[in-house]
Amino acid sequence: MNFPQNPNPNFTFLSEENFLSPFMDNFDFSNLMFDEGGNSGLVQEETSPPTSIVSSETLTGESSGSGSAVKTLSKKESSFEGKIRGSKDGETKEPGHRVAFRTRSKIDVMDDGYKWRKYGKKSVKNNINKRNYYKCSSEGCMVKKRVERDGKDAAYVITTYEGVHNHEIPSHVYYNDIVSSYDHDNWNQHSLLRSIEISPPS
């Protein structure tokens, strides 16, 4: 269960370089969903049917079944939002930056440079597979991560990040270095990931 994506003992932060090639080779960012406190506007699950989100992205005709997964997600979103609004008024209630990725990969979890500790596993409806819950290991950092496989297309993995990191990425230096060094088209996609990791304060 360690690092299925990188059996290599050499895999470290430095291996990001190594990580890059296979990463883009094996993974497809076929669908990304952004939602910053329901303010981004890139995702609008409440007004638009979840399907539209999928179709607006590139699903290469395999979007048929994926709708269900997205649906579940959006449903969660709305309930989550309601929960926030219903909470106390002055409680430093962070809107919670939420980002959902839908990637095509053979592995379950992608290493994004942070240290995650698994704290739960649950099987959800609309998905025969189990959903895994991770939390950032750093103290005071309550960022959560949710990983599940698409019940319809086992090839796809849905990863949802929630919250903003308090601290630097353990491999932050490398990221900067890499980002500067590698300006390939591929990094276009990955830069998205990076932007999430550094999560700008609104």
Add this chain to the structure above:
DNA sequence: CGGTTTTGACCGGCGC
């Protein structure tokens, strides 16, 4: 030895 994973139980919200 410390930190992490595992797994079932528990809890709280929502819908009916």
Add this chain to the structure above:
DNA sequence: GCGCCGGTCAAAACCG
């Protein structure tokens, strides 16, 4: 009011 459903906790096992 009850049951479903999703999310979290916590204790024990497990691993490096």
